[in-house]
Amino acid sequence: MNRRDFLAGLAASGVALPAFTARGVAARAYPHAPYSDLNLSSDLTTNISRNVLVILRLFGGNDGLNTVVPYTDDNYYYARRTISATDVSIPAEKVLRLPDSIKLGLHPALAPLLTLYNEGKVCIVENVGYPEQDLSHFRSNDIWLSGSDTEVYEESGWLGRFLEERYPDYPSILPRDPYSIEVGRNLGRTFMGRHTHLGINIADTSFVPPRPAAANGAVSKSQLEQEYVWQMMRQSNVFLQSALRAETTAKGNRSSYPDDSWANDLAFVARMIGGGLETQVYLVNMPLWDFHLNQIHDQQEYLARLANALYPFQRDLEAFGVANRVTTITISEFGRRLTTTQSGTDHGAGSCLFVIGTNVNSGIIGGVPDCSSTDENENLKWKFDFRQVYASILRQWFDVGDREMTESLMRRQYGQLPIFRDNTIREVGSDTWQTLGIGNAFPNPASEFVSFQLHLPVPSAPSMLTIFDALGRVVAIEKIAPHQQISTLSVQHYPQGTYIATVDNTTNRFTARFRVVR
Amino acid sequence: MKRYLPTPSNPWNYAKAQHLLRRATLAPRDEEVRRAVVEGVDKTLERLFTPFIPPLDLIADWAGQEPLTTPYAPDGDEYWRWFWEVIGRRTGLNQWWMKTMIDSPVSLQEQMTLFWHGHFVTSFSMVQCAEFMYGQQQLFRRFVWGNFKQFVKEITIDPAMLIYLNGRENAKYPWQESINENYARELMELFTVGRVNNSGEETYSQADVRAAARAFTGWKLVASRSKGEKYTETVAVFEELRHDSSMKTFLGETGAWTAFDAIDVLFRQRGNEIAEFMCRKLYRTFISLDTNSPSAKGFIGDLAGIFRTGNWEIKPVLEALFSSEHFFEAETVGALPKSGATFLLGLLRMLNAGDVPDFQPTPAGELVNYRWSTNDLLLRMEAMGQFLFFPPNVAGWAGGREWVSPSALAVRMKYANNIALGTTKMRDWQYITPPIFTFxxxxxxxxxxKPNSARALVQDMAIFFLCEPPSDDETAMLLVALLDGAREYEWSLDKTVLRPGNRICSCLAAMFMLPKFQLH
Incomplete structure (x- = not known):
């Protein structure tokens, strides 16, 4: 049974299946109705920024040099010779030429991506790495997913921290839709916050939601684990109904995908987004990029699978009319060594990644890999830290409007890269953007009044100040005059909790967060 | 390290015997727990360390033979015959192991074999032939609680491992070198010392990886053609010409190290780290996910001491672990998420559910693979995230809370519900089969x-299945499910008009959905 069949079947049966109905024994209510503590918003939940990020994790360490190929560099061809019949390099005549580079081109299997590139929808970030590159798949993967330094062992993921910061009332109040979804059987650390897990995973499952018994306060280790299991059951129960709703709304994909597991996963993500799921981050795992051997053959196949899945995915998003709020990014825990093994390459440092979407600055950032010299471990010298990419996504794509928060989420300040062409990013490399937007709330926490300093672009179109509660419901709207410097509003009648203030004009959206306590 | 000694205030009883057997075996049956209570803790431990030889029924026609590899693809019909034979043998091996686990007597052997499969990882994703994996299984059983250092040496030249981590391609010829670091890196990071030690310091450098890789050169798989022109046999051999005999500095020691020398150096220079790393993994597998508490650290340190001073014998470590007071502490009980195998195969074992189609013998003359339906159990294991012989990557199954991810929980709920209600069916080509896994x-x-007391039956079944005694709420819920409107005093197994079987099934279905059934 595939996922669509299961969801369709579930729909036919009305989702909220009684827990056990077979053999003629009627279902009975439990003594305690589960979910009585859930405070689910019935109206449409509005996440603050509706922008979506789809992360494709190329686990195994993808070779950047053979993906975006420096086809005019003799050093590259020299270093990639082997004793076998095939060198681990892409012959220049096969490389797909990019319209705006005379030194870099795409692997021939990436032809579908070239189409998107020519449409201005692909940003290639070259020479990405981090200091003290760790060559363990697992350690390096942890570093990429957590955004930590090499010597720091960080359990939380960069996006988990971001979502936790943005939605501090989770999981005591569950939103209607999950904030993040990892496609597959495992739930990794990407969406792990400092305190709780902010994501769920969805594999190709046939699912009947369970009705877990209420768990009491966690005391013993066993009870601690029971509480965790119960939370997982509760979240999957609620959120899989959202997935079902999106699935039925989407009514299938709008472009055709090849019959391939990665393509299936992306098709699923497209249906979720197209069907109106408000989830902000998706992680799709594409493993086994670890080509110690037979790299030319195997990487060709993998890049083709990637491109042939990405292309219909982008077209699908466009057909659903959601492409302008979806960005897709590829990540891989490291690149490969410049030199070769028998017919492959060993773990290395420095690689490239793709950022795809209608809002990206199409082109190449980061220049051409330098194949003329390596560090002492025969590794390429990288130029950009991958956390610069993350910091750029947080600020440019997710509107994490203040610098302190970005720093706290990423543990350090990282320079922005001009990845997005959207006007939410101002001048790259300067701090001009900081003078725009909405200042911190004062006082915070508030009980009667709260004020915001406003720094709007001048001349500014008329703007609206909107206050959302933690469920994303609008609780107040105020008009802001051009040149208005401060806005104060009464919060006397607000229930205690976390609120988010946003300022919108036609081109920008800025946010600030505050709490009401009494 | 304190050994557990039964006292009147801390007696050897059903709960303790159950805890020991739940952790050390797939899942105990009620009669096994009761026997352990009668026999006492020492005799039970003795049983746990009794090896047994699994019958080969399902794989008898090829197990122990050289692999059916082929240097080039045969043509036409012959190719397909060969292809299905390879696939069929893989399926058969998987089913054979699942059956072995379920049919196992009270012994630690299969749980430790599973531990080694998730530790010294190889996978069908690269090792195509079941014969290699079966050979490795035999190695795991031979060293199941044997000498770890010798184990590491033999796994290094195990054909499946040489294939999976590119050992066979790691070579240095006089005129050309193609050093492949894959095995050297994973041997240290995942199989022995770990990336960092207790103080967070790196246990080896990239230069050490390189040096070890050089020492490991020379091994390859050789094909002979004794089976006829198109099929080959494959064995691991050392070839001097492929070996890098130069001086290498590995972990501070310089010499013209070979593979086995390098492993000696590794155990000499990083003995403390190896002992800690392995004992932490055993602790996490058999005692608790929390390896950082002071008591856990102290216990792991003690185990590591036994491992080191015992010259890398594994058995004394496991004996100390399973007989310790710490193992039987209340804090340890019921706090480990069940693996897919423990959950599903263990459930079938506990219920004595027969009619497992995967374990039906193949009709004579028919290849296993033609009967797709017999893959049922195997596919369920895959859906729960524990496809045997296909670990997710070289680090094996992450275990712990990964077993109870939302996706895995969803299928677990469905399977357990179907098994409890006797409604598990399979699609077998055109038709739906009658229920399977029935009891x-x-x-x-x-x-x-006291099966004729509703309350006592619910209590006893809950104690048998759940990781902790049920709360009052849970008991009430289970009782509601069992009685389904009947009065408590009406309950009797003999009142067929009450359809007691149906009611027990409903009660079990409710029981299997509790978080307490997800742990052990």
Missing amino acids: DPVQFARQFP
């Missing part, structure tokens, strides 16, 4: 002391 619920209930 007799009334017969099952009769093994408990």
Whole structure:
């Protein structure tokens, strides 16, 4: 049974299946109705920024040099010779030429991506790495997913921290839709916050939601684990109904995908987004990029699978009319060594990644890999830290409007890269953007009044100040005059909790967060 | 390290015997727990360390033979015959191991074999032939609680491992070198010392990886053609010409190290780290996910001491672990998420559910693979995230809370519900099969002391299945499910008009959905 069949079947049966109905024994209510503590918003939940990020994790360490190929560099061809019949390099005549580079081109299997590139929808970030590159798949993967330094062992993921910061009332109040979804059987650390897990995973499952018994306060280790299991059951129960709703709304994909597991996963993500799921981050795992051997053959196949899945995915998003709020990014825990093994390459440092979407600055950032010299471990010298990419996504794509928060989420300040062409990013490399937007709330926490300093672009179109509660419901709207410097509003009648203030004009959206306590 | 000694205030009883057998075996049956209570802790431990030789029924026609590899693809019909034979043998191996686990007597052997499969990882994703994996299984059983250092040496030249981590391609010829670091890196990071030690310091450098890789050169798989022109046999051999005999500095020691020398150096220079790393993994597998508490650290340190001073014998470590007071502490009980195998195969074992189609013998003359339906159990294991012989990557199954991810929980709920209600069916080509994994619920209930008291039956079944005694709420919920409107005093297994079997099934279905059934 595939996922669509299961969801369709579930729909036919009305989702909220009684827990056990077979053999003629009627279902009975439990003594305690589960979910009585859930405070689910019935109206449409509005996440603050509706922008979506789809992360494709190329686990195994993808070779950047053979993906975006420096086809005019003799050093590259020299270093990639082997004793076998095939060198681990892409012959220049096969490389797909990019319209705006005379030194870099795409692997021939990436032809579908070239189409998107020519449409201005692909940003290639070259020479990405981090200091003290760790060559363990697992350690390096942890570093990429957590955004930590090499010597720091960080359990939380960069996006988990971001979502936790943005939605501090989770999981005591569950939103209607999950904030993040990892496609597959495992739930990794990407969406792990400092305190709780902010994501769920969805594999190709046939699912009947369970009705877990209420768990009491966690005391013993066993009870601690029971509480965790119960939370997982509760979240999957609620959120899989959202997935079902999106699935039925989407009514299938709008472009055709090849019959391939990665393509299936992306098709699923497209249906979720197209069907109106408000989830902000998706992680799709594409493993086994670890080509110690037979790299030319195997990487060709993998890049083709990637491109042939990405292309219909982008077209699908466009057909659903959601492409302008979806960005897709590829990540891989490291690149490969410049030199070769028998017919492959060993773990290395420095690689490239793709950022795809209608809002990206199409082109190449980061220049051409330098194949003329390596560090002492025969590794390429990288130029950009991958956390610069993350910091750029947080600020440019997710509107994490203040610098302190970005720093706290990423543990350090990282320079922005001009990845997005959207006007939410101002001048790259300067701090001009900081003078725009909405200042911190004062006082915070508030009980009667709260004020915001406003720094709007001048001349500014008329703007609206909107206050959302933690469920994303609008609780107040105020008009802001051009040149208005401060806005104060009464919060006397607000229930205690976390609120988010946003300022919108036609081109920008800025946010600030505050709490009401009494 | 304090050994557990039964006292009147801390007696050896059903709960303790159950805890020991739940952790050390796939899942104990009620009669096994009761026997352990009678026999006492020492005799039970003795049983746990009794090896057994699994019968080969399902794989008898090829197990132990050289692999059916082929240097080039045969043509036409012959190719397909060969292809299905390879696939069929893989399926057969998987089913054979699942059956072995379920049919296992009270012994630690299969759980430790599973531990080694998730530790010294290889996978069908690269090792195509079941014969290699079966050979490796035999190695795991031979060293199941044997000498770890010798184990590491033999796994280094195990054909499946040489294939999976590119050992066979790691070579240095006089005129050309193609050093492949894959095995050297994973041997240290995942199989022995770990990336960092207790103080967070790196245990080896990239230069050490390189040096070890050079020492490991020279091994390859050789094909002979004794089976005829198109099929080959494959064995691991050392070839001097491929070996890098130069001086290498590995972990501070310089010499013209070979593979086995390098492993000696590794154990000499990083003995403390190896002992800690392995004992932490055993602790996490058999005692608790929390390896950082002071008591856990102290215990792991003690185990590591036994491992080191015992010259890398594994058995004394496991004996100390399973007989320790710490193992039987209340804090340890019921806090480990069940693996897919423990959850599903263990459930079938506990219920004595027969009619497992995967374990039906193949009709004579028919290849296993033509009967797709017999892959049922195997596919369920895959859906729960524990496809045997296909670990997710070289680090093996992450275990712990990964077993109870939302996706895995969803299928677990469905499977357990279907098994409890006797409604598991399979699609077999055109038609739906009759129910499989069936058991007799009334017969099952009769093994408990007071099956004719609804409350006692619910209590006893809950104690048998759940990781902790049920709360009052849970008991009430289970009782509601069992009675389904009947009055408590009406309950009797003999009142067929009450359809007691159906009611027991409903009660079990409710029980299997509790978080307490997800842990052990």
